[in-house]
Amino acid sequence: MITLNINGANVSVEKGTTILEALRFIGFPIPTLCFVEGLTPYGACRLCVVEIGEGSSSKLVSSCTYPVEEGLKVRTASKRVIKTRKMIIELLLASCPQSKTIQDLASQYGVHQQRFKQEYEDCILCGLCVRMCEEQMMAKAIGFYGRGENRKIGTPFGIPSEVCRLCGGCMYICPACQLRCTFNQPEKAICGACANLSPPCLDKEQFDDMMCYMDPCVACEIKKD
Amino acid sequence: MKTEDIEAILEKYSISRGGLISILQGIQSKYGYLPEKSLNIVSEKTGRSLVDIYGVATFYKSFRLKPRGKHLISVCLGTACHVRGGPVIAEEFERQLEIKAGETTPDKEFTLQAVNCLGACALGPIVVVDGHYFSNVNTTKVKQIINKAREGLDKVEIKTDERIFPVEVSCPRCNHTLMDPFNLIDGYPSIRVTTSFGRKHGWLRLSCLYGSYNTEVEYEISEDTVRNFFCPHCHAELIGVTNCPNCDAPMVSMIVRGGGMIQICSRRGCKEHKLDLNGINF
Numbered sequence: 001m002i003t004l005n006i007n008g009a010n011v012s013v014e015k016g017t018t019i020l021e022a023l024r025f026i027g028f029p030i031p032t033l034c035f036v037e038g039l040t041p042y043g044a045c046r047l048c049v050v051e052i053g054e055g056s057s058s059k060l061v062s063s064c065t066y067p068v069e070e071g072l073k074v075r076t077a078s079k080r081v082i083k084t085r086k087m088i089i090e091l092l093l094a095s096c097p098q099s100k101t102i103q104d105l106a107s108q109y110g111v112h113q114q115r116f117k118q119e120y121e122d123c124i125l126c127g128l129c130v131r132m133c134e135e136q137m138m139a140k141a142i143g144f145y146g147r148g149e150n151r152k153i154g155t156p157f158g159i160p161s162e163v164c165r166l167c168g169g170c171m172y173i174c175p176a177c178q179l180r181c182t183f184n185q186p187e188k189a190i191c192g193a194c195a196n197l198s199p200p201c202l203d204k205e206q207f208d209d210m211m212c213y214m215d216p217c218v219a220c221e222i223k224k225d
Numbered sequence: 226m227k228t229e230d231i232e233a234i235l236e237k238y239s240i241s242r243g244g245l246i247s248i249l250q251g252i253q254s255k256y257g258y259l260p261e262k263s264l265n266i267v268s269e270k271t272g273r274s275l276v277d278i279y280g281v282a283t284f285y286k287s288f289r290l291k292p293r294g295k296h297l298i299s300v301c302l303g304t305a306c307h308v309r310g311g312p313v314i315a316e317e318f319e320r321q322l323e324i325k326a327g328e329t330t331p332d333k334e335f336t337l338q339a340v341n342c343l344g345a346c347a348l349g350p351i352v353v354v355d356g357h358y359f360s361n362v363n364t365t366k367v368k369q370i371i372n373k374a375r376e377g378l379d380k381v382e383i384k385t386d387e388r389i390f391p392v393e394v395s396c397p398r399c400n401h402t403l404m405d406p407f408n409l410i411d412g413y414p415s416i417r418v419t420t421s422f423g424r425k426h427g428w429l430r431l432s433c434l435y436g437s438y439n440t441e442v443e444y445e446i447s448e449d450t451v452r453n454f455f456c457p458h459c460h461a462e463l464i465g466v467t468n469c470p471n472c473d474a475p476m477v478s479m480i481v482r483g484g485g486m487i488q489i490c491s492r493r494g495c496k497e498h499k500l501d502l503n504g505i506n507f
Contacts, residue, residue, distance in 0.1 A: 143276030145279055145283040147284045161276075163275075
């Protein structure tokens with residue numbers, strides 16, 4: 001067993017688990033896009049960032065790919081984490097505003113603006129479909145090709161693959177192409193917030209170590225009175 | 226494209242994950258690009274999925290999935306060339322060849338590519354055609370460069386190059402001269418031999434200038450074909466004792482007048498040659 005410190009509390013988990021698994025086991029909600037149980041973690045979407053270490057030596061890591069270490073200090077709701085996560089959502093919105101999954105995340109985390117050049121991609125290259133095809137369907141019909149900004153997902157030579165069984169697993173698991181958001185104003189990147197779960201105390205005082213995932217946040221409610 | 230050829234390449238390299246790039250390089254050096262079928266064969270023989278191989282082949286810029294034209298034009302768009310007008314040159318090439326960068330003309334003559342830096346920034350904008358550098362290129366030079374490339378940049382200018390000298394050769398068996406004084410190549414008598422490949426039989430005239438690769442043939446032979454060379458007088462095969470160090474094809478040997486041997490590679494397109502003048506190697 002390995003003991004680590006999550007938001008000030010010492011917890012013990014099995015050796016070999018990742019920070020994300022430990023956090024979810026204990027009950028901290030960490031948003032993910034490219035993580036699905038049963039598929040190997042990939043660390044593509046970076047939504048699961050957490051802060052590890054203390055003070056000036058602290059750094060942000062993707063919790064889905066980071067194995068737990070003895071005495072590791074993890075903070076899941078520090079200002080830096082929330083700020084980074086908001087930025088990641090903003091970047092995702094910039095490339096794929098039609099995705100309901102991403103729009104929901106934007107509302108949950110209170111992302112109210114999108115300051116980047118707007119694109120309307122169909123893919124965020126999270127690699128879920130590639131892993132689904134390879135690991136669950138044992139087909140390996142699709143994969144990444146190209147490089148850099150030309151990186152895409154598809155079948156070799158763009159022709160129907162011989163190993164594809166048309167199972168539809170890739171479409172089922174896609175966070176960008178399933179659940180099309182009803183979003184109907186192309187000039188506006190953010191649809192209009194169905195839900196808002198951003199911790200309200202972030203800007204008030206230093207509550208980095210508080211468990212701000214509760215909505216409404218108890219600490220803030222007390223503070224108000 | 227033959228399955229056996231690909232298998233021969235596969236035998237040379239490890240079929241583990243680490244050998245994939247070497248295999249693809251081997252295929253590309255043979256065909257000039259990676260044919261779709263060859264990747265299927267590689268996938269079958271190595272047990273690696275086609276997706277992985279396609280991913281590697283498309284990741285690296287040096288791998289091509291489409292055949293390249295006869296002449297490769299690289300226009301530098303690195304920082305230094307860019308500020309000196311590289312993009313204008315690239316556009317001019319695109320306009321004159323009627324293709325976009327990265328494409329090949331329909332007649333398979335030219336492939337245009339934009340590259341990032343050729344390491345000759347002071348001479349920019351730089352254009353490289355088949356290994357020949359053109360410096361300080363402007364839009365008016367573009368037409369000239371294309372025309373020069375069409376004529377063939379590898380044509381040797383005899384008078385200006387002192388490394389080039391004429392040799393006279395004869396058959397190592399009957400000692401009859403192989404020189405043909407009536408048909409000149411590069412302004413000098415040519416070397417006439419008989420070649421055969423498959424069922425085709427015909428004459429081949431080589432330039433007698435050591436260092437010039439200009440030839441004339443009765444039948445056009447495709448690149449990479451290994452031919453047999455015969456003496457047109459005694460019909461003996463002009464075969465050397467060694468194989469080409471570059472491509473492993475048999476070397477063809479002829480006697481040089483004044484003593485010595487000259488050996489040339491029998492593979493069309495391979496420029497390996499060796500001159501041995503009484504023990505002095507060149």
